Amino acid sequence: MKKVFQHLLVVLENQHDDELVLSKALMLAHQYRSKVTLFCSLYQSRSQADVCQQAAKYQQQLQQTLQAMGLVAEPVIEICWQQPARKKIEQLLADGDISLIIKRLQHKRSLLSWLIPDLEHYFISDCTLPVWLVKQAGNNTELSILACLDLGNNSEQQHSLNHDILTIGEQIVQQSTQQLHVLNCYQADDYSMSLPYDSNLGFAPLPDIQLQHTLKLKPYIEAHHLPADIIHLSEGLPDDEVPKAVLNYQCQLAIIGNAHQHEFSSVLFGNTAQYLSRHTPCDVLIIKQAD
Structure with a gap:
């Protein structure tokens, strides 16, 4: 890229x-x-x-x-x-x-500003370029950077977006004394109303979601030569786990992806990138899907 x-x-x-x-x-x-x-x-x-x-x-x-x-x-x-x-x-x-x-990052000042797409929404969801949203002064160069991956989406576009997030994170830490952390969130509970059933074996056990995500991480670890101690698997939604990880690892920047650009529903209901841009307690760098 x-x-x-x-x-x-x-x-x-x-x-x-x-x-x-x-x-x-x-x-x-x-x-x-x-x-x-x-x-x-x-x-x-x-x-x-x-x-x-x-x-x-x-x-x-x-x-x-x-x-x-x-x-x-x-x-x-x-x-x-x-x-x-x-x-x-x-x-x-x-x-x-x-x-x-x-x-x-501009704060919403009225109810109307939440309902009408503004310049902030354009930068996060419609503009194709990466956007760095500044929230605080970055004087401490010893703090960490959090690269947030999405392994739940198996599309080729998301795969490419994950690589871009890691590449940019590596570019930043190479120019500073900062530490890179890599986070992937997963949900272990299966909320489906149906279970796989075989007439001879009965109900099949639910898949080990954590193991699946661990296996999905391997190609990224090998391609980017990531040490094991910077990889973090966290059970829960990104909306909750990313802000927690930022505090735990003292991050001054979180790098996230937005694979849901140009969707009208994001204007009405928002999306993960919109939510994290406001609720993550540090600067946020939003990487977009390549056209």
Whole structure:
């Protein structure tokens, strides 16, 4: 797969916490020698005259902040006010070589924001690029990274997505002193109302789900040369087990996949990626299924 950190699109909000996103993005840009594009939307904020002045002032503030942070390479700065943010971002993605989007996770402020697909939903479920959602400052470089696999889905697309998650996790730990942990969740209970039955042998025993997942892990362990002590099998739903693992292993980043993009049901009911992006107590990097 294409190098994830080749060109970073940093989405800013013209708010006080922009520096948190900037510092994370510039740290990654320094580690991977990435190109950087900074984007901020001021669409429908004020009158046309006012927004031009606001854009010029914000660009000057950005440049001063970047100088104070010691940035060497000058990033591209895109400030949009003539069209909606999503439309402009889609143009940037179509016209450029952007490989990763970095933004601050925005909290839902009203009931309406939960019902109408917003820019956050676009980044998590509709945009095809990986998205790094920043939640906290990452000053401690000794913390861990959690790569979350899905072995319950046997499709070739999910198999490829699992490999991408591990590859990106390995890229990150190679550039730091962090420890990689690999998590797979499974449900041991069979909630089916029917059991396999043979007229001679009677009811067949339920399959050993943990053993099945252990066997499914072997190709990934061999392909990525993963040591046994970083592999974790956890009984339960990812919604519950991923946040627990983040706390147990002191992770500052969880890498998850979203294999359910572009589904209308995710707007109404959400999906695992949407849930984990909000309830995991650390940054979340969401990897998408390849087209």
